[in-house]
Amino acid sequence: MNSVVPVDIKGASTMARQPPSPKDLDGFQPLLATTDTKRKLSIGSDLISYLGEPSNSIECVDIGLFIDGLIPWMHSSNFKVRVCLKS
Numbered sequence: 001m002n003s004v005v006p007v008d009i010k011g012a013s014t015m016a017r018q019p020p021s022p023k024d025l026d027g028f029q030p031l032l033a034t035t036d037t038k039r040k041l042s043i044g045s046d047l048i049s050y051l052g053e054p055s056n057s058i059e060c061v062d063i064g065l066f067i068d069g070l071i072p073w074m075h076s077s078n079f080k081v082r083v084c085l086k087s
Contacts, residue, residue: 021046025060032069040073 022028028050031043050056060066 021050024057025050025063025066029060029062029066029069032066032073040076044073 022031028043028047031039034040034043051058
């Protein structure tokens, strides 16, 4: 089930669907570059859920690139993003 979030476009409030959660680590990698704090919290929660499921693979095309994208999140100046990934 996709999450619905309100989006304000030129003063008009509309509803937009968030993209579905990635199905593998390669799907998470491009999402790590976002600068939107709310989106980071959502992605972090999805990533933690993905990694918490024993049947999900932790293999990806370039694990080094994935980790390089994750490190800035762990050093984030935003407390909520840092806590989300350390929990």
